[in-house]
Amino acid sequence: MTVSVRDVAAAASVSVGTVSNVLNHPDKVAPATVERVLSAIEELGFVRNDAARQLRAGISRSIGLVVLDVRNPFFTEVARGAEDRAAEEGLTVLLGNSGADSAREAAYLDLFEERRVHGLLITPLDEELARLERLRHRGTPVVLVDRQALPGSFSSVAVDDVAGGFLAARHLLERGRRRIAFVGGPLGIRQVSDRLKGARRAVAKVAGAAIEVFPTESPTVLEGRTAGEVLQARAPAERPDAVFAANDLLATGLLQALILRGKLRIPEDIALIGYDDIDFAASAIVPLSSIRQPAALLGQTAVDLLLREASGRGAKEQVVFRPELVERASTQA
């Protein structure tokens, strides 16, 4: 049914080797022959079989990327950055979404390894680090994304989440707030716990300041709204005067509940700061203060580290970017 190099070779009266050379090293073939083979390809509608190619090559032309949540624009940006950089090298990115579920993460790791990916970029869950170690040991380069690796273990690209959490909380404190709510989860996710750790550090420096944690099941708009319902239902005296949301999706949900349901004024009644500075933060009901991370750059850099590791040159490296405070109306006095 399908047309193979063999058919093309016959049609152009050359050997299969020549057809392959036309495809991969046209400079090694006489121009007239190239012409003849090309028109045979055109005529027969020949399409290279990538599986055979890969089998021969022993490795694919793609790299795997496993993220925690594709619905979060932050990860979409990371993916875009990675894709752009990979495309420059003629590589394809296979995108997997773990949804912070270790079974799904494991499934993607298996899939990608069977596909013999060039390498793996992953925002890992703690439970599966051993598996990653094994993977790397079997020869697949691994780069951790949005998560700092221990020196000597993996290469990684991350943004300092402790510093980001600190920035966010300090900003709220500088605005005179003292009763801070932290909304985020699951707390088992490193990004979340680090941001909380940073916030705690800032709060500890200020006398009379306190932080209360509102854990969520996932960092989504819906969970943010749920947390907001709880907050707005409290008596004013019991209510925090500022909220630090672990990401902008949560902050968006919080906004909805606090304003539309609770009829609270932001920032007068309660200040709010998010994390990631996604596109929508600037155009929320109340423009949202946030902590900006260089998402696309994270993706690009991850691919760079991966290629370096794959080529054998260059040792493992842990790159850490610094987050940045973006002030908007939701925290202005």
Next chain:
Amino acid sequence: MTVSVRDVAAAASVSVGTVSNVLNHPDKVAPATVERVLSAIEELGFVRNDAARQLRAGISRSIGLVVLDVRNPFFTEVARGAEDRAAEEGLTVLLGNSGADSAREAAYLDLFEERRVHGLLITPLDEELARLERLRHRGTPVVLVDRQALPGSFSSVAVDDVAGGFLAARHLLERGRRRIAFVGGPLGIRQVSDRLKGARRAVAKVAGAAIEVFPTESPTVLEGRTAGEVLQARAPAERPDAVFAANDLLATGLLQALILRGKLRIPEDIALIGYDDIDFAASAIVPLSSIRQPAALLGQTAVDLLLREASGRGAKEQVVFRPELVERASTQA
């Protein structure tokens, strides 16, 4: 270097055929043998080579999906719907982003065909329909997504964009608006031109109503902001009293420019309605009226049609969903 079935066979003192059977038809192998092979696999760290598998099988376990813009949450939802449905069938979705560029679209089509995908889901550009026809002719099932196909040509899943445009414009007219601005582009994109067509139809039914078109280069937040700058800079007498944005990203950008730069009140000075009803629409600076489309369902249904076509059973079918008006503050009087 890498471990093959041959190595496993040797380690377990069986033939390669038996190893393969353990992997694919364990019921055909004696339990004790299964056990032995499995522990050899474990011990050697054997990982199946998917390329070899595919080569033999002649087809991959994945389907290709090409969308216009991954940064648009609408398409993210479509992709999620498709992935969920595909996963149930043990299939993987390869995601490609054409960015409304026909060269990139063509590149993905080539890539996916070389990968011998099970089938292709695509939001096509007009220029490349002939190529799709050839692809289908060579044996790859194709389903158009978010675009209605001509009966007899392709299967397709779409939402009636003309109806959606009509709904949006009629809603603005019912709110008493008469000078409608349509912001969207490129106008060569079918979704955009259909929505405009529907809007024109609604406007034509109302005496004294007019529509003015503000074309954009792409349907992004940034372009929306640019269009908003133009609108807000106009003298009040020259300014439209309502805007219909071709999608919610544009609407988001418009909001930013109209409110933050133009100091205009929405909807008092100018009403605004978007399209897609993405998550953020409800939590925009002014909660955004929009036209809702069943995005995830679109993706699921597309996979269903694809599988049906691939199995040979069932003819080509054009499914059309109806869009739905969602009223929020941005158009309330």
Next chain:
DNA sequence: GCGTACGATTGAATCGTTTCAAACGATAGG
């Protein structure tokens, strides 16, 4: 004790591409 039937196992053939050592043919130099 012999033949049969059945479950388990074998291993050569196959998928389609790429590689590379060898063969080929034409040209130039001695």
Next chain:
DNA sequence: CCTATCGTTTGAAACGATTCAATCGTACGC
């Protein structure tokens, strides 16, 4: 006229999993 050289072309081997017809061994019936 022979040989060396250079640019082209050749075709068999290899990649690794799967398939399937053939073989093996055992248990059972007669």
